[in-house]
Amino acid sequence: MGYFSLCRRESALAICHSCKRNKTQTKKKTEEEKPNSRENSSGLRLFSYEELESATNGFSSENLLGKGSHGSVYKAVLDDGKLVLAVKKITATPLSSDEDNPGENEIEILSRIRNPGLVNLLGFCLELNERKLIVVEFMANRTLYDNLHCNSRSPGWGKRIRFALQIAKAVESLHSSNPPVIHRDIKSSNVLFDANWNARLGDFGLALRGHVEDVRRLSTPPAGTMGYLDPGYLTPQNLSTKSDVFSFGILLLEIISGRNAIDMNYRPSSIDEWAIPLIKQGEFDRLYDPRIGMPKDSCVRRQLAALAAWCVQSSAERRPSMLEVVNCLRMVSNRACSPIWSNLPDWMKKSAMLDKEIDASSADFFGSIEEVPIGLKHLSSSSSRNRRVSNVQSSGVVFSEEPIGKI
Numbered sequence: 001m002g003y004f005s006l007c008r009r010e011s012a013l014a015i016c017h018s019c020k021r022n023k024t025q026t027k028k029k030t031e032e033e034k035p036n037s038r039e040n041s042s043g044l045r046l047f048s049y050e051e052l053e054s055a056t057n058g059f060s061s062e063n064l065l066g067k068g069s070h071g072s073v074y075k076a077v078l079d080d081g082k083l084v085l086a087v088k089k090i091t092a093t094p095l096s097s098d099e100d101n102p103g104e105n106e107i108e109i110l111s112r113i114r115n116p117g118l119v120n121l122l123g124f125c126l127e128l129n130e131r132k133l134i135v136v137e138f139m140a141n142r143t144l145y146d147n148l149h150c151n152s153r154s155p156g157w158g159k160r161i162r163f164a165l166q167i168a169k170a171v172e173s174l175h176s177s178n179p180p181v182i183h184r185d186i187k188s189s190n191v192l193f194d195a196n197w198n199a200r201l202g203d204f205g206l207a208l209r210g211h212v213e214d215v216r217r218l219s220t221p222p223a224g225t226m227g228y229l230d231p232g233y234l235t236p237q238n239l240s241t242k243s244d245v246f247s248f249g250i251l252l253l254e255i256i257s258g259r260n261a262i263d264m265n266y267r268p269s270s271i272d273e274w275a276i277p278l279i280k281q282g283e284f285d286r287l288y289d290p291r292i293g294m295p296k297d298s299c300v301r302r303q304l305a306a307l308a309a310w311c312v313q314s315s316a317e318r319r320p321s322m323l324e325v326v327n328c329l330r331m332v333s334n335r336a337c338s339p340i341w342s343n344l345p346d347w348m349k350k351s352a353m354l355d356k357e358i359d360a361s362s363a364d365f366f367g368s369i370e371e372v373p374i375g376l377k378h379l380s381s382s383s384s385r386n387r388r389v390s391n392v393q394s395s396g397v398v399f400s401e402e403p404i405g406k407i
């Protein structure tokens with residue numbers, strides 16, 4: 001029996017059962033719950049259709065936040081203006097089954113995970129069987145796609161690196177949950193910013209939850225978005241968390257270069273085919289977003305580019321884990337935000353790391369790695385900029401002062 005079939009039998013996930021109820025049953029239940037909406041056992045709120053309709057001004061175009069391939073998203077204001085949230089009105093296709101209905105899948109997955117790095121589920125409305133309403137946290141500052149590509153004031157390197165780290169942490173939290181979640185649709189339009197400009201990962205319509213062997217057994221066809229999709233993910237058997245790592249690498253290249261994942265104004269049009277030769281040749285001035293110029297710190301330039309290249313390798317096994325990505329980005333972030341950090345005496349570095357909640361294994365990343373998984377040049381042990389900051393981590397990537405060699 002597949003994992004999702006099992007999920008559907010668990011009482012803890014009342015939502016799944018509820019979703020399967022017919023309209024009459026659901027209406028009856030909701031009527032019983034009136035006049036006030038209430039939370040179910042998972043802490044999720046059950047909304048009535050009427051209250052969401054009224055909170056979105058009748059799903060008006062003024063409240064429309066955007067449209068995706070599975071429906072539209074509206075801003076909703078409830079509880080006398082105290083609560084602002086986003087309502088996804090999912091349009092089921094005639095072919096949608098319980099197994100592949102993105103709305104139901106999103107509820108099923110998001111009801112089991114909650115994390116400050118995600119656009120979390122707040123509740124749902126079950127009254128429309130064919131067009132479900134999913135209620136999630138409202139993200140006030142639009143998507144990463146909008147901010148990178150449609151904003152005349154493009155974010156600078158400090159912000160971009162912080163965003164990359166926040167997204168990486170969110171993906172890592174999915175991969176390390178039990179059982180793991182594979183998002184399968186990491187891309188800039190699925191990263192949204194909350195009111196405090198924290199990057200949050202959203203849209204779990206394609207996500208799969210379960211141990212890789214179980215998920216593979218389900219034979220869910222490969223899915224994702226062109227330009228971000230792992231080229232090695234051709235059959236259900238190829239699925240692994242490393243497909244998310246590939247998509248994250250594409251996202252990182254997008255953050256670095258400011259160009260679209262697929263952009264007909266460039267040759268080659270796909271970002272990885274365009275970027276990797278530039279990274280190999282050390283042509284960072286052509287790689288980095290010309291609107292804001294390259295990061296001033298040459299180490300940061302090399303490190304970010306090499307990390308992206310590591311993630312988009314064609315061999316899934318040779319890509320880093322998301323934990324390694326997080327550790328790399330923590331180091332980059334540290335360096336980018338405090339250039340003086342690399343010159344500090346060891347004891348101060350340690351304190352600085354504690355202050356910034358950076359663990360020792362992250363610090364190892366830049367200092368003492370023997371393995372060079374993508375053919376990056378070995379770090380010269382005499383290089384003062386890249387010298388060892390603490391003890392060894394078993395695998396990783398090395399950044400050199402020189403242009404990066406063969407990948």
Ligand SMILES: Nc1ncnc2c1ncn2[C@@H]1O[C@H](COP(=O)(O)OP(=O)(O)OP(=O)(O)O)[C@@H](O)[C@H]1O
Nearest residue numbers: 065066067068069070073086136137138139189203
């Ligand atoms: N929680 C939210 N808060 C604010 N705006 C949102 C929220 N979720 C989505 N949006 C807006 O609605 C748009 C559509 O979102 P949706 O997740 O349906 O599709 P998408 O990810 O853009 O595209 P696709 O479904 O094709 O992957 C987003 O691009 C975003 O502008």
